[in-house]
Amino acid sequence: MACIGCISVQDFKERKVYWWLFPLVMLLLGYLHFLNSSDSWVFLNHISLNALLVSMIICILYLFTRIVAKKKFLNHSLGLGDILFFYGFALGFPTLTFIILFSNAILFSLFVFLILKKKRQLKTVPLAGFMGSFLILMFFYVLIFKFPLLYAY
Numbered sequence: 001m002a003c004i005g006c007i008s009v010q011d012f013k014e015r016k017v018y019w020w021l022f023p024l025v026m027l028l029l030g031y032l033h034f035l036n037s038s039d040s041w042v043f044l045n046h047i048s049l050n051a052l053l054v055s056m057i058i059c060i061l062y063l064f065t066r067i068v069a070k071k072k073f074l075n076h077s078l079g080l081g082d083i084l085f086f087y088g089f090a091l092g093f094p095t096l097t098f099i100i101l102f103s104n105a106i107l108f109s110l111f112v113f114l115i116l117k118k119k120r121q122l123k124t125v126p127l128a129g130f131m132g133s134f135l136i137l138m139f140f141y142v143l144i145f146k147f148p149l150l151y152a153y
Contacts, residue, residue, distance in 0.1 A: 001136050001139055003021055003024050003025045003028060004025060004132040004135055004136055005132070005136060006018075006021055007021050007022070007025065007081075007085065007128055007129065007132045008128070008129040008130075008132035008133050008136070009129070010129075011081065011126040011127075011128045011129030011132070012126050012129045015124065015126060016081075017081045017128065019084075022081065022084035022085065022088055025085070025088040026084075026087060026088040026091050029088055029089070029091050029092030029093075030047065030091035030092065032092060033046070033047070033091060033092050033093060033094070033151065036150075036151035037094075037151070045095075046093075046094045046095050046098075047090065047091050049095045050090035050091070050093070050095055050098045051087060051090050051091075053090070053095075053098075053099070054086045054087055054089075054090045057086070058078075058083060058086070061073070061077065061078055065077040065078075078127075079127070079128070081128045082127040082128050084128075085127070085128035085131060085132065086102075089101070089102060089105070089131065089135070090102075093150065093151070094151060097149075097150055097151065101134075101135070101138060104134070105130070105131040105134040105135065106131070108130060108131075108133075108134040109125060109127055109130035109131055109134070112130055112133075113125050113130065138150075
C-alpha cells in the first residue's frame with residue numbers, strides 16, 4: 001500500500017511519478033496475487049487474460065483519441081504512468097475481481113475528478129493517483145471487515 005500511496009501522492013501533487021514505483025507495484029501486487037492463487041497455472045491464466053483486457057482497452061482508447069478526437073495519445077490523452085498502473089493493476093487480481101475493481105476504480109476516478117474539478121481547477125485527470133487511492137481504500141476495507149473474496153475468483 002505504501003508504493004501505491006506514493007504513486008497517488010506524486011500523481012496528485014506533481015503529475016509526475018518515479019518510474020521505478022510502477023514495476024515495484026507490479027511485482028508486489030503480482031506476488032500477492034500469486035500467493036492467493038490455487039496454483040501457478042491459474043495465476044498465469046489470470047494475468048494473461050487481464051493483460052489482454054488492458055491491452056484491448058488501451059488500443060480502443062488510442063483509436064478513439066487519434067481518429068475521433070484527433071489528438072495525440074501518449075501524455076496528452078493518457079499518460080505512460082496511467083498505462084503502467086493499468087498493467088500493475090492487472091497483475092494483482094483474478095480476472096473477475098480485476099474487471100470489477102478496474103471498472104469501479106475508473107468510475108471512482110470520474111466522480112472524484114468531477115467533484116475536485118470545481119474546487120481545484122483541474123485540467124487533467126491524475127488517473128493513476130485516483131485509481132491508487134481507490135485500491136488503497138479497497139485494501140483497507142478488506143483488512144477492516146475481513147472480506148476475503150478479493151482472491152476467491
